[in-house]
Amino acid sequence: MKVHELPQFTALQSAADSFKSDEKLHLRQLCSDSSRCAGLVASHESGDAKIILDYSRQQVTGETMETLFDLADKVGFTAKRDKMRAGAKINSTEGRSVLHHALRMPKGYDYSCNPEGKAILAEVHEVRDKIEEFTNKVRSGEFLGATGKQLKNFVCIGIGGSQLGPEFVNEALKADAKAAKAAEGRNLRFLANVDPVDFELCTRDLDPEETLIVVISKTFTTAETMLNARTAKKWIIDGLAAKGVTDAGTITSKHVIAVSTAIDKCVDFGIDEANIFGFWNWVGGRFSVCSAVGVVPLSLQYSYDVMSSFLDGAHNIDEHFFNAPLRENIPVILGLLGL
Structure with a gap:
């Protein structure tokens, strides 16, 4: 039986219609019910940190939530979640595992499942x-640009999942005191659009001598990314030629790195193989921020220590997601509310 044919799904459709038509189920009325509001809260504690999810402002009642949890049981959600954790190829369209949670597991973690x-x-x-x-060497000044200047500007070139997640995390970390302090004197920019105006706005106030280009492309063939990569490479080479450095190979090896699985193509582009950081086909684009896709540029800007803490936090929520009962499970509740 398909999901939309299940009685729980039909009941949810009826409930949705009721919320539209019944004035008693208007959010104004629902929010005045203190017992309902108290029941629509979930929390997760870890050490000194606590996350509280208050979803009482959603158009649901306790009964609605029970129907959602029943639907999750009926479709075998828990078993499917366990399959994902164990590496089953649940990405049926590509025949791949979905293991972004493995990216944030600490050393020594028991992943025997x-x-x-x-x-x-x-x-x-x-x-x-x-x-x-690598990022420690760049930030400390051990790894320098072709003219001997410290690299303080990082231009991250990618598109889709190779850009969106890292840029979101970059914006969030600007508000974190420890991360903001670690980023002082540095600039992290993201370039996805192939419009030359965007490239000009992205680089106009940057010194090529102090700039490191991070090209992010699994195959190193993505048209938009490679066009911007070539433009950035030329900008660096032309900028350093004006300073008397004319060896394009040296310039590229010192000012361009890659996050990719296509090592040969990266090397042909002039990138030092030591400065190519890989990831795996089980990392879906929208979940790639915890792979080298996000960790490389964000570590350059905020330090690897900050990003390691970020990954530890993600792992903590992974454990909550995989182990907490559904009625107390914050990611599950958010997913069900979306449904």
Whole structure:
């Protein structure tokens, strides 16, 4: 039986119609019911941190929520969630696993529920260690640009999931005191649009001598990304030529890095293989911020320590999602409210 044919789904459709037509179910009336409001709260505590989800301002009642939880049970949500955790290929359109949660597991984590868990975790931390080492060198001044100046500007070139998540996190971290302090004197920019006006606005106040380009493309063939990458590379080369540095190969190796799985294409572009950071086909684009896609540029701007804390927080919520009962599970409740 398909989801829309289940009695729970039909009941939810009827409830939705009632909320539209019954004045007693208007949000003004619902919010005046103190017992209802008190029942539509979930929380998650970890150490000194606590997250409280108050969803009493949603057009639902306790009965609505019970129907939603019943629907989740009926479709086997918990079993499907466990399959995702264990590495089953739940991405049926591409025949892939969905393992973005593995990106934020700490070293030594028991990932035995996945037959390939140990190997996956080893690969994840190999990349994370490489990111930590490189970004620390850039931030400390050990890795310098072609003219010997410290790299303080980071232009992140990507599109879709390679741009949106990292840019959102960048905006959020600006409001965090520790992250903001770590970013002092540095600039992180994102470039997705191929309009030359956008490129001009993105780079007009940056010094090519102090700029590192981060090209993000799994295949290194995405048309928009590669057009911007070529434009940025030329901007760097032309800018440094004016300073007397004319070796394009040296300039590229010092001022362009990549997040990609296409190592040969990156090397052909002039990028030093040591400065190519990989990820895996089980990282969906919209979930890629916790991979090198987000961790490389954000670590350059805010430090790897800050990003490591970010990943630890994401892992904490992963554990809550996988283990908390559905009626207390914040990500599950948010998903059901969306339905």
